[in-house]
Amino acid sequence: MRSCIEKLLQSVEKALPILCLRKVFQMGDTRNTELNKQVTIKDIAKKAGVSQATVGRVIGGYGSVSSKAKEKVLKVVKELNYVPNSIAQSMKNKRTKTIGVVVGRFGNPFFSEIVNAIEVAGAKLGYNVIISNTDEDPKKELECLKTLYSKQIDGIIIATTLSPDTVLDAASKKFYSGSIPTVYIDRELPFLQELCVLTDNYFGAYKATEYLIEKGHRNIGIIAGTNTSTMHRRIEGYKRALMDNNIEPQEKFIRFGEKATVEEGRQFTSDLLINNQDMTAMFALNNQLVTGMLKAINDMKLSIPTDLSVVGWDDFELAQIVNPPLTMVTQDTEKIGTVATEKLIEIIHSKDVESNALGERRIVFNAHLIIRESCADRKVEWI
Amino acid sequence: MRSCIEKLLQSVEKALPILCLRKVFQMGDTRNTELNKQVTIKDIAKKAGVSQATVGRVIGGYGSVSSKAKEKVLKVVKELNYVPNSIAQSMKNKRTKTIGVVVGRFGNPFFSEIVNAIEVAGAKLGYNVIISNTDEDPKKELECLKTLYSKQIDGIIIATTLSPDTVLDAASKKFYSGSIPTVYIDRELPFLQELCVLTDNYFGAYKATEYLIEKGHRNIGIIAGTNTSTMHRRIEGYKRALMDNNIEPQEKFIRFGEKATVEEGRQFTSDLLINNQDMTAMFALNNQLVTGMLKAINDMKLSIPTDLSVVGWDDFELAQIVNPPLTMVTQDTEKIGTVATEKLIEIIHSKDVESNALGERRIVFNAHLIIRESCADRKVEWI
DNA sequence: CTGTTAGCGCCTTCAT
């Protein structure tokens, strides 16, 4: 039964018959011929026996053209398979119909869902999307913005890695505010006037913490990461919920990482568990941290929720079918992406017309607490 | 404890002090002023008291310039915060330093991981990435390609939604082959000569099926989707493994969907389970189908691997910590993305120099079977 | 209704 490799190789070869190779070489002939060279408006004009302007009118659908000129042009357009050169168009009319998206890491499902929504919403309105990873590094972020700027994108959607207390020099500020339509997502810089589309992080964290408190937990660990408004607000919500219930927040229950990675989540969790025997619940503040947390708990052979109650942030499809199903705070990534895109494009268009700005400063969506089975009641005899 | 909403609102307001608003309005002044207008080479030239050509030489780093002219220019460049206009550059030298990526859906982690790798590899080599979703629709795919083509991208990486037996008319073929450097990923069209970077799907499916057979399973369900070479090869590998072990593949154990979504996975799984009481194992051929399969199994209150052994395709971080940890076929998404990008850019550059093509036809990576605990031994008394 | 023409910003040859 083992090592049927020879058989395998045979069938692999069979699957791609030699015939294809021949075909391929024939096709090679079409390379670097007319098909390959850009067909321009000039070519159309020459072949149709009209002026470039007339071709432009037909293609652009403005001015007036005699029906037979139009017909001729359209015929040649089809014949030559003409596709307009957007670069030349952009050169002329100063818009590229392209927007830039700048996030920490595209592989992060939270961002990839948002970017997916951005692409879909953008495509619907005729815009393409250029993506850029910053790896949560402010220097890289600035580089990305410069590149996008030089590519003359019409607008930017950014989940900035800058912390809310950053001080920007004038040269950098140009790339963050005022010179090009920009919408911030997920994280906001309070010193900028640009629109920000995000989730109510404070309230989401508040609700989740309150829920754990209602279950009788008082020593609740929390792991966070990235020095952003988003994480700050979540921590604030957590602390506030504790205080509103007469529990003093303690730093020993809080871990705050650099980049909020899976590995940080793992380390922080085992760290918290080892150093706080009295901790009965934990809250991980993003999807990567949740994964890390679950790994650590798994490694330590603890069971949820018997040994530890657990709440995560950023729901994922499998959260409802793992054992036990996880209680999670969720945000609507699709909505964030869609609304950010639609607003950005509104701003872009309004700029065409008059000044700009919709006056909106922030659009905030609710975070939802989805209660499943990862939190146990804690009997509190000693209260 | 409940409805502390007033308190919440108060703290929300506190968090964004009114001071910020003032600052914001001051900043508003910088809008639509010089900062906002593109600074061009002409502006630099005028202010530095030299010709445009000299500025070009300094910035482009070619020809020879006197050191004091150079100094003057660089000073003004910094003063005016000059950023070159890539669009104009592209116009001139016919390359945009941008590549297009066309996939079914970015939200799909398999693709988002690949695209992440593409972005990283591309950025390293000075290329930006435009993304396009096709939603697994050939018509949309062609539209995407046309748009990208019109944007004069330097190359394309595509996971085509076309099935291997598609017949392309000449007009469409232009967008798939021969006119612009193109690298196919994950799925290949045997009638094209372009490079394809992908996983050995046949062998991966073969190994996984063989593994199940070794465990004593003979009635193995399989769920697939999207009419692509990828899925075909996986099904072939599965069938071949069965036949090599004297088991006749039966259509009743196979389900093949349109788009390989979570929902299809769920339906197919419950369908298979209901109609085949003798089925003891299942194999889901991509990440979405795996999720759907797990959902269905969960809904039917079956347990893995006691009631059903299960193998999935496309590993994810949580697969090792769910209960039970899942046995999975994995592919190296990062490598696919990175290699596809590097090869594409090689092709782009080779085209500059002479003809083109590296001669490579396909780069195939191994699929790995990661054995965890989702498959049970099946005692086969009746053999 | 149609053609001519002047740029968009940058590159680059040619002449000085």
Next chain:
DNA sequence: ATGAAGGCGCTAACAG
């Protein structure tokens, strides 16, 4: 070492 000038492909104002 430097400046003038033409042109990439398209748009649109202007003239016929």
